[in-house]
Every structure is written in C-alpha cells, then in structure tokens.
Amino acid sequence: MPVITYDKQLYQCADGETVLQCLRRHGVSIPSSCESGVCQTCLMQGIRGKPPALAQQGLKDTLQVQHYFMACVCVPEEEMEVVLAGADITHLLEVEVLGKEPLSDDILRIYLKPAEPFDYKPGQFINLYRPDGLVRSFSLASLPQREEPLELQVRVLPGGRMSTWIQDEMSVGDKLAIKGPVGDCFYVPGKPQQNILLVGTGTGLAPLWGIVRDALDQGHTGQIHLYHGSYTADGLYLVDELRALERAHQNFIYMPCVDEAGAAEAGDATIGRADLVALTAIPDLKSWRIYLCGHPDMVAVMKKKAFLAGASLSDIYADPFVYSATDNASKADS
Numbered sequence: 001m002p003v004i005t006y007d008k009q010l011y012q013c014a015d016g017e018t019v020l021q022c023l024r025r026h027g028v029s030i031p032s033s034c035e036s037g038v039c040q041t042c043l044m045q046g047i048r049g050k051p052p053a054l055a056q057q058g059l060k061d062t063l064q065v066q067h068y069f070m071a072c073v074c075v076p077e078e079e080m081e082v083v084l085a086g087a088d089i090t091h092l093l094e095v096e097v098l099g100k101e102p103l104s105d106d107i108l109r110i111y112l113k114p115a116e117p118f119d120y121k122p123g124q125f126i127n128l129y130r131p132d133g134l135v136r137s138f139s140l141a142s143l144p145q146r147e148e149p150l151e152l153q154v155r156v157l158p159g160g161r162m163s164t165w166i167q168d169e170m171s172v173g174d175k176l177a178i179k180g181p182v183g184d185c186f187y188v189p190g191k192p193q194q195n196i197l198l199v200g201t202g203t204g205l206a207p208l209w210g211i212v213r214d215a216l217d218q219g220h221t222g223q224i225h226l227y228h229g230s231y232t233a234d235g236l237y238l239v240d241e242l243r244a245l246e247r248a249h250q251n252f253i254y255m256p257c258v259d260e261a262g263a264a265e266a267g268d269a270t271i272g273r274a275d276l277v278a279l280t281a282i283p284d285l286k287s288w289r290i291y292l293c294g295h296p297d298m299v300a301v302m303k304k305k306a307f308l309a310g311a312s313l314s315d316i317y318a319d320p321f322v323y324s325a326t327d328n329a330s331k332a333d334s
C-alpha cells in the first residue's frame with residue numbers, strides 16, 4: 001500500500017483509501033467540502049510521485065503539469081510526498097456582503113463586493129468561507145462585463161449548516177472570504193450559431209441565469225433553450241425576469257417545469273421532470289452545446305442521455321451540486 005509523506009510525517013494508506021481519507025484517519029485536518037472531486041477545496045500538490053489522472057480531472061492544464069490534485073478523489077498508485085496548495089494558487093479574497101433578499105420561500109439572493117478585482121466567467125463557482133472555516137461552493141449568477149456585484153442564489157436547506165447561517169446570521173456589511181473562481185461551466189464565444197440547451201434544477205438556475213445572459217450579451221444567434229425544474233411551483237423563481245428575456249430575444253426559450261406531485265399548483269409551467277421534458281422536445285442533440293446544473297442525479301443521468309441523443313461529450317458542461325459528506329469546519333486552512 002502506498003505511503004504518503006505530509007509535513008515530514010509518513011502515513012500508510014489503506015487499500016482503496018484516498019489521500020484525504022488517509023490523512024484524516026491519522027488526525028490530520030485538510031480543508032474539504034464536496035468530497036467528490038468537484039469543488040477543489042482540498043487541492044494539494046505532489047512534490048514527489050505522480051497523482052492519478054482521475055484526481056486531476058477538471059484542473060487547469062497548468063496545474064496538472066505541476067502535479068496538483070484533489071485529495072478527496074486521489075487514491076495514490078505510488079508513494080507520494082504531498083503539500084497543501086500554496087496561497088498563490090488558492091488565494092483567499094475578502095468580500096463584503098452588499099445585499100440579501102428572498103427570491104422564493106427558501107431561496108436567497110446574495111450580493112458580494114470583492115475587495116480587489118476578481119476575474120470570473122458567469123456560471124463558474126466560488127468557495128465561500130464561514131468565519132469558523134466551514135466552506136461551501138456557490139455558483140456565480142452575475143455578469144462581470146456589466147460590473148454587477150457577485151451574485152449568489154442560495155437554497156436554505158433545513159438543518160443545512162452554511163445555508164441556515166447565511167439566512168439567520170450573515171448580515172449586510174459582513175466581511176467574508178472566498179476562493180476561486182472554479183469550473184468550466186460557462187459560455188465560450190466562438191460558435192455563435194450553435195444551439196444551446198440548458199437544464200437546471202433548484203438553484204441550478206443560478207449558473208444558468210449567468211450563462212444565458214452572457215450568451216445573449218455576446219450576441220449568440222443560435223437557439224438557447226432553458227429548462228428549469230422544481231418539485232413544486234414555489235421552487236420556480238426569476239420567472240418574470242426570464243419571461244422578459246424571452247420577449248426581448250427571439251432565439252431564447254424558457255420552459256419552467258414542475259414535477260407530477262406539484263401539478264395542481266403548476267400554473268403555466270410544464271408538468272414533468274425538466275430533463276425528460278427537454279429530451280422529449282429536442283430528441284436529437286447532435287451539434288448542440290449542453291449545460292447541466294443542480295441535482296447530481298439529474299446531471300449524471302442527463303449527461304448520459306444527452307450523449308446518447310447525439311451531443312458530443314466535449315460539448316457537455318456540467319456542475320452537479322454535490323452536498324458535503326462530512327463536517328468540514330476545518331481550521332487547517334490558512
């Protein structure tokens with residue numbers, strides 16, 4: 001079994017164990033959040049030994065060649081000496097809370113002002129730090145080119161540590177820290193005529209709201225179809241704004257969808273799961289660009305179905321909102 005060297009100590013990995021699990025089992029605290037190889041909170045660097053390719057998936061090429069990897073999905077294949085990613089890579093940026101307003105019964109819109117210039121693309125995500133070190137990922141719904149403050153859309157989960165804290169305790173004027181931006185789920189100009197399908201559930205609308213407006217701002221001329229799914233009609237939000245966008249742009253179509261269970265209150269929303277409604281309406285996705293955000297099951301299933309319906313894997317961009325598996329209010333981060 002490979003041995004991991006960290007901070008001059010040797011740690012023996014158990015069979016199939018990740019670097020994060022191994023270090024944690026030995027009482028070493030490493031910052032982490034999603035623990036699914038998505039959020040990059042647990043970014044480390046191999047200074048001896050090569051991390052497996054799976055542990056580098058989604059990292060920039062420049063980071064991959066320097067043997068950066070995500071500890072939560074790194075099952076080492078050889079002995080490695082590892083360090084936490086340096087502050088130059090994982091720079092903590094101060095943000096001030098500018099606003100907090102409801103978008104629905106359990107969804108809040110948060111505005112943040114970075115203390116220094118922050119370069120990002122709408123649809124990427126940031127990792128937001130609570131003062132005690134708890135960290136969670138949130139997608140960016142704002143448009144930098146319009147000089148909008150950073151906008152997050154946060155669903156308050158019953159008992160959710162970060163989201164209930166945001167609802168109950170975080171106030172306008174508070175100073176918090178973020179890291180990022182992270183992710184490749186954003187609009188890439190260059191193929192203005194390509195058709196685009198976006199499917200999101202719940203606050204999976206946050207990145208899509210950014211991506212759609214960015215594409216329209218940049219003069220995208222192909223069809224842009226947005227399917228937003230919710231269990232009940234209460235979970236549909238930004239409906240008026242999306243309808244207004246639809247009226248302003250002939251190539252943009254917005255389809256709110258509500259599950260069978262919420263059919264009685266659905267209003268003019270379509271009944272059915274957003275991914276299934278989208279596939280029924282557009283069964284041939286050859287040459288389409290696809291964005292999928294929100295519930296991890298929907299994202300995984302729809303990714304496969306979009307591929308089977310003809311979309312190229314390189315044209316599918318996905319952000320599964322995986323929930324944190326453990327209490328990670330780690331004090332180890334700096």
Ligand SMILES: Cc1cc2nc3c(=O)[nH]c(=O)nc-3n(C[C@H](O)[C@H](O)[C@H](O)COP(=O)(O)OP(=O)(O)OC[C@H]3O[C@@H](n4cnc5c(N)ncnc54)[C@H](O)[C@@H]3O)c2cc1C
Binds near residue numbers: 157163
């Ligand atoms: C890349 C990425 C982007 C994300 N973007 C956003 C975003 O823009 N907006 C947003 O609101 N969230 C987003 N998330 C999810 C977010 O990071 C947090 O996981 C979420 O806010 C819950 O954190 P919490 O600390 O409040 O809950 P925790 O204290 O971590 O508790 C979450 C627990 O709630 C339970 N749970 C899971 N799903 C549900 C559910 N649907 N209803 C009720 N309980 C549930 C699970 O048992 C889970 O362990 C994103 C996640 C990722 C990975």
